[in-house]
Amino acid sequence: MKERSDEQILQQLRAADERENDKALKYLYAKCYPVIEAFISRNSGSTEDVADVFQDAIVIFYRKVKVEQLELHCAIQTYLFSVCKKLWLHRLRGRKKELIVDKDISFIAIEDDSLDIITRNENKELIASVLHQLGEGCQQILTYYYFERLRMKDIATRMGLQNEQVARNKKAGCMKKLRSLIEQSPRLKKLFT
Amino acid sequence: MDEQSNINQIEDYLMDALNEKDRKDFEDRLARDPVLAQELARRKKLIEGMEFFGGQRLKDRLKEIHKEVIPPTAAPSVIPPNRLRSFLLASIAVALLLLLALWYWWPAAPPNSQDIYAAHYEVYDLQSAIRSTDQDARLTAALENYQKGDFQASLPLFESLLQEQGDEIQLLFGAAHSHLGIGQPAEAVPYLQRIVRSDDLLYKDAARWYLALSFQRLGQADDARALFEFLATEGEGTYQQKAQQVLKQLD
Numbered sequence: 001m002k003e004r005s006d007e008q009i010l011q012q013l014r015a016a017d018e019r020e021n022d023k024a025l026k027y028l029y030a031k032c033y034p035v036i037e038a039f040i041s042r043n044s045g046s047t048e049d050v051a052d053v054f055q056d057a058i059v060i061f062y063r064k065v066k067v068e069q070l071e072l073h074c075a076i077q078t079y080l081f082s083v084c085k086k087l088w089l090h091r092l093r094g095r096k097k098e099l100i101v102d103k104d105i106s107f108i109a110i111e112d113d114s115l116d117i118i119t120r121n122e123n124k125e126l127i128a129s130v131l132h133q134l135g136e137g138c139q140q141i142l143t144y145y146y147f148e149r150l151r152m153k154d155i156a157t158r159m160g161l162q163n164e165q166v167a168r169n170k171k172a173g174c175m176k177k178l179r180s181l182i183e184q185s186p187r188l189k190k191l192f193t
Numbered sequence: 194m195d196e197q198s199n200i201n202q203i204e205d206y207l208m209d210a211l212n213e214k215d216r217k218d219f220e221d222r223l224a225r226d227p228v229l230a231q232e233l234a235r236r237k238k239l240i241e242g243m244e245f246f247g248g249q250r251l252k253d254r255l256k257e258i259h260k261e262v263i264p265p266t267a268a269p270s271v272i273p274p275n276r277l278r279s280f281l282l283a284s285i286a287v288a289l290l291l292l293l294a295l296w297y298w299w300p301a302a303p304p305n306s307q308d309i310y311a312a313h314y315e316v317y318d319l320q321s322a323i324r325s326t327d328q329d330a331r332l333t334a335a336l337e338n339y340q341k342g343d344f345q346a347s348l349p350l351f352e353s354l355l356q357e358q359g360d361e362i363q364l365l366f367g368a369a370h371s372h373l374g375i376g377q378p379a380e381a382v383p384y385l386q387r388i389v390r391s392d393d394l395l396y397k398d399a400a401r402w403y404l405a406l407s408f409q410r411l412g413q414a415d416d417a418r419a420l421f422e423f424l425a426t427e428g429e430g431t432y433q434q435k436a437q438q439v440l441k442q443l444d
Contacts, residue, residue: 001397002429025255026427029262030397034390055255059248116241117248127242128249139250146240147247149208192235 001030006076013065016154021062028058032077035105036084042100043088053091056118057083063117067149074108082107083114090115126188130181138174145171199229203236261419264386264404306417309439310378310410316342317370317399335367344374362393369403378407398424398432405436418443 004012004027012024033054040050057080064070072079085107089099101107131139137159144150144158156167182188205211206219223230319339335350348371355364369384385407388400405420421443424436 001394001427003394022254022258023427026258026262026423029255029258030423030427031392031394033259033263034392037390051256051259055252055259058255059251062251063244063248117244120245123238124242124245127239128246131243131246139246142243143247143250146208146243147251191238 001027006072009076010065010070010072013062014069016150016158018158025058025062028076028080029054032080035077035081039081039084039101039105040088043092045088049088049091053084053087054080056087059118060114063147064114066147074106078106078108081105082110086110087115123191126185126191130178130185130188133181134174134177137170138177141167141171141174142178199232200236203229203233204240207233207237207240261423264389264401264408264420265416306409306412306414309442310406312442313435313439314373314406314410316374317366317403319367319370339367339371339374342374344371347371348375360387360391362388362391362396366396366400369400373403373407378410382407382411398428401428402432402435405439 004024009024009027012020015021033050036054036057037050040053045053060083061070061076061080074082085099085101092099131142134142140159141155144155145152150158152164152167152171155171156162156164159167159170161167161170182192202211202215202219206216211219223233319336331350331354335347335354338344338350339347348368351364351367351371355361355368358364365384365388369381369388372378372381372384382404385400385404388396389404391397401420401424405417405424408414408417408420418440421436421439424432425440426433428436
């Protein structure tokens, strides 16, 4: 596996090209998963727990890189490990287990609001269920715009659309469909009125 | 301001896309206009839901990456003793049928798992990967036996060293390659998996390559392919080329 610097990984994640993003995600997976696996397994986590926590941590990290232009003051591995530790502490709540952390592994403090993007609530689940009813094209464009915060020009390139204006019109059409689906759902209608 | 412009401005505000002045103007309007404040609250919920949905989609993508990058843990199959006899008889019958089919189809068949393994498996040169010191008599003996091709003798030495010293990458490599030398890919798999799951970068590609070949030999074609695909795109030098070559053969 080609060794990459943290700066190279951040550049690949910030790129509008999805293939570049995937390369960085695969590299991070191969490099950091074993460390997280060892940590969560030692702290009574199952194989499924490891994958779930690690994937949540990557979602949080990816989003921070894309949206907040995250400037790291530590290694990416340290950041991911710190998020995983925080997520696992949340899940261990109520189990009265003490966390065993290898002294060689360093970590940083993670703000509670960093976890918002993966935190579930009724409102988010309802909206997600409605979004699932949209076609793949609409799901993609809304994800690119709201989750990845891509510019319309980059969305057009990614989706093979003619230009920025076509992407803008497509997004508007998808939002219209979404609104109509929300109107048809009594629970969501109540939430939005 | 028309409805669409209003919505655009709310979205820009929520997504931090307004400049300083527009942001201040919007906040002034917000303080005076309760209807606008209500619309802002609704839009905020909607955007939060769409962001969450985007995160779930990324997680689905990560699940696919997981399959490709993290080799599955081999689950040992357990057969109840009272069913062993009938299982063995059935296995022999199936094996005979397979042999017959293989004989019949051999000339036209594409390369199978065994062909790929036979064509690409080479005894790994451990001497270049492991350095022993004079004080390390057992490691020296393990290496000497391995280099002579006496894998039956090198294996217990590597395994006893592993028991004492824990998951040393070089020892895991020695034990895995001794098993492969004897023709025991199933036994080599757990050792190779431990290397792939370690934070070592030096031997990971080699471990992935031999793990892929072992899976291929064991008939776990999907697991093997995932590893070959990973090496073909993310691997380094020789292993990348070798994996690309195998994928061409498989296709």
